[in-house]
Amino acid sequence: MENKDMTIQPAGDIRKVEETRNGKQFFVPPVDILEDEDGLTLVADLPGADKEGISIGIEDDILIIEGRFAAAPQGENIHREFEPRDYHRRFQLYEGIDREKASAEYHDGVLTLRLPKAEAAKPRQIKIETRH
Amino acid sequence: MARWDLFREMENMSREMDDVLRGIESGRRTFERLFFPELAGRGFPKLNVYQDAEHVYVEALLPGINPEEVEMNVLRNTLTLSGERKVEIPKEGKHVYHRRERGGGRFLRTIELPYSIDSAKAEATYKDGLLQVKLPKAEESKPKKLLVKAA
Numbered sequence: 001m002e003n004k005d006m007t008i009q010p011a012g013d014i015r016k017v018e019e020t021r022n023g024k025q026f027f028v029p030p031v032d033i034l035e036d037e038d039g040l041t042l043v044a045d046l047p048g049a050d051k052e053g054i055s056i057g058i059e060d061d062i063l064i065i066e067g068r069f070a071a072a073p074q075g076e077n078i079h080r081e082f083e084p085r086d087y088h089r090r091f092q093l094y095e096g097i098d099r100e101k102a103s104a105e106y107h108d109g110v111l112t113l114r115l116p117k118a119e120a121a122k123p124r125q126i127k128i129e130t131r132h
Numbered sequence: 133m134a135r136w137d138l139f140r141e142m143e144n145m146s147r148e149m150d151d152v153l154r155g156i157e158s159g160r161r162t163f164e165r166l167f168f169p170e171l172a173g174r175g176f177p178k179l180n181v182y183q184d185a186e187h188v189y190v191e192a193l194l195p196g197i198n199p200e201e202v203e204m205n206v207l208r209n210t211l212t213l214s215g216e217r218k219v220e221i222p223k224e225g226k227h228v229y230h231r232r233e234r235g236g237g238r239f240l241r242t243i244e245l246p247y248s249i250d251s252a253k254a255e256a257t258y259k260d261g262l263l264q265v266k267l268p269k270a271e272e273s274k275p276k277k278l279l280v281k282a283a
Binding site for chain 1: 178179180181182183184187189191193194195196197220222225226227228229230231232233234235243246258260261262264
């Protein structure tokens, strides 16, 4: 199981969700967003996306997660229940997250994004764990 | 007595229709984007089926599962897939979920394929949450051209 860090642009705190439409059709990936004392964990299902085709970025305080559906169909289609669409989802952010310490991992179609809170945003001093 | 304004009436109706459609649409959209919906009894995982001259291919969207725990059975022309994605339980400590959409749980799906399969040679790979199954057609199932005569 790989555990690779991905470079992402830092994010703010996720409180409000904002989804906007694009011209193209996308899969909107389901997410779990969990907040604990140290930060936020966002987990998204992106089955079929390859790691190289995933991008996580910030534009004007909006976190954008995109994934490229990489699997190519083999042969002639005889039954289809899902389209090979790319993934796209956006979230509204605001301050409170330590941008420098944000990190992400991806395996088996699941993206886990860790957004630690800035020290000032935590209720009290908690020891900082080093991540490898 | 207030005057009945046709245009305002139509505008209200149009706004109500928008609300209803948006409700339906977002409801459907929510349903569509789940890979492990908790309330749906059947129909998951979502499958695509392809074929070429020699094989039938089945793709299933199954993020975050352990491929060794997926059971796959092939009998003649029927494929059965079953397994489970465990619902993650957060570690100790205070926590709150702002969103919880991904779900989890058991899945079981049986699909009848249009061809008999040589089950001894079936192969499956699991990469990036996509399960791809390659099923060689049994000899007698390989295609020959058929002409359909109009009656």
